[in-house]
Amino acid sequence: MDQQTPDPAGAENLVCSRCGTVAEGAPPTWTCSVENGVRRYFCDSCARENIRAIEGRLDSPWW
Numbered sequence: 001m002d003q004q005t006p007d008p009a010g011a012e013n014l015v016c017s018r019c020g021t022v023a024e025g026a027p028p029t030w031t032c033s034v035e036n037g038v039r040r041y042f043c044d045s046c047a048r049e050n051i052r053a054i055e056g057r058l059d060s061p062w063w
């Protein structure tokens, strides 16, 4: 087994930032949110729950 074999381009696994589900590649149903320069991914089910938080963050008060 050669574990140093590089993964094919774009085959990095995504981990849901909310429930920890791991997906291979980039599932089109997943939501990507960039926060402070860090990409966060949410699976489709979590995205539904999280979209409100993501959108809500846009007009959350700064004070």
Ligand SMILES: [Zn+2]
Residues within 6 Å of the ligand: 016, 017, 018, 019, 020, 021, 042, 043, 044, 045, 046, 047
């Ligand atoms: Zn999830």
